[in-house]
Amino acid sequence: MLETLKKPGRFCWNGLVTHDVDGAKQFYSELFGWQMEDTVCGEMSLTILSVDGDEIGDIMxxxxxxxxxxxxxxxxxxxEDVDLSAARxxxxxxxxxxxxxxxxxxGRFxxxxxxxGAMLSLFSHSK
Structure with missing residues (x-):
């Protein structure tokens, strides 16, 4: 991940949650040329999206x-702190x-x- 995206207040990640992971992977790789790598994070399987080697998001x-x-x-x-920001x-x-x-x-989210009514994820990176 780009270091500039780790600064508070910046959008740092975009995640797609879908019923058709394979279809989404095909669509977005063809549309944008994104590179994709399947991985496991904890107990979740997901696909990491990258552009020119920079991770930009995931599909799960x-x-x-x-x-x-x-x-x-x-x-x-x-x-900086997910719990404090959520409470605020x-x-x-x-x-x-x-x-x-x-x-x-x-990290933590x-x-x-x-x-x-708009939803948004808050994220703090592991130190």
């Missing part, structure tokens, strides 16, 4: 328990959709919803 399978929820892209913004978002009228949790060998 939609959980089975969400039914017909459409595939969606989600952005991640770098923060709640005080400002937002909500926590996915509580803060660690991603082994990567959570998903919040702003007062207008």
């Amino acid at each position: 399978k939609m959980p089975e328990d969400v039914g017909e929820t459409p595939s969606m892209w989600g952005g991640y913004v770098t923060v 978002a709640v005080k400002m009228g937002g909500a926590i959709c996915v509580p803060a949790q660690d991603i082994p060998d990567c 959570c998903v919040i919803k702003d007062p207008q």
Whole structure:
């Protein structure tokens, strides 16, 4: 990951959650020329997306328990402390959709919803 994306307040990652991982991989590799590498992170299988060797995001399978929820892209913004930023978002009228949790060998994230209902992931990098 580019070091500049590790600065707080910057979008640092984009993740696609989809019911059709193989179809998404074919579509985006042909559309943008993204390089793709299948990997496992903790207990999750995912595909890392890269451009010219720089990791930019991932594709992962939609959980089975969400039914017909459409595939969606989600952005991640770098923060210094996920837990403090999530608590601040709640005080400002937002909500926590996915509580803060660690991603082994990567960092910590959570998903919040702003007062207008838009969802966004917060991410702090492992030190």
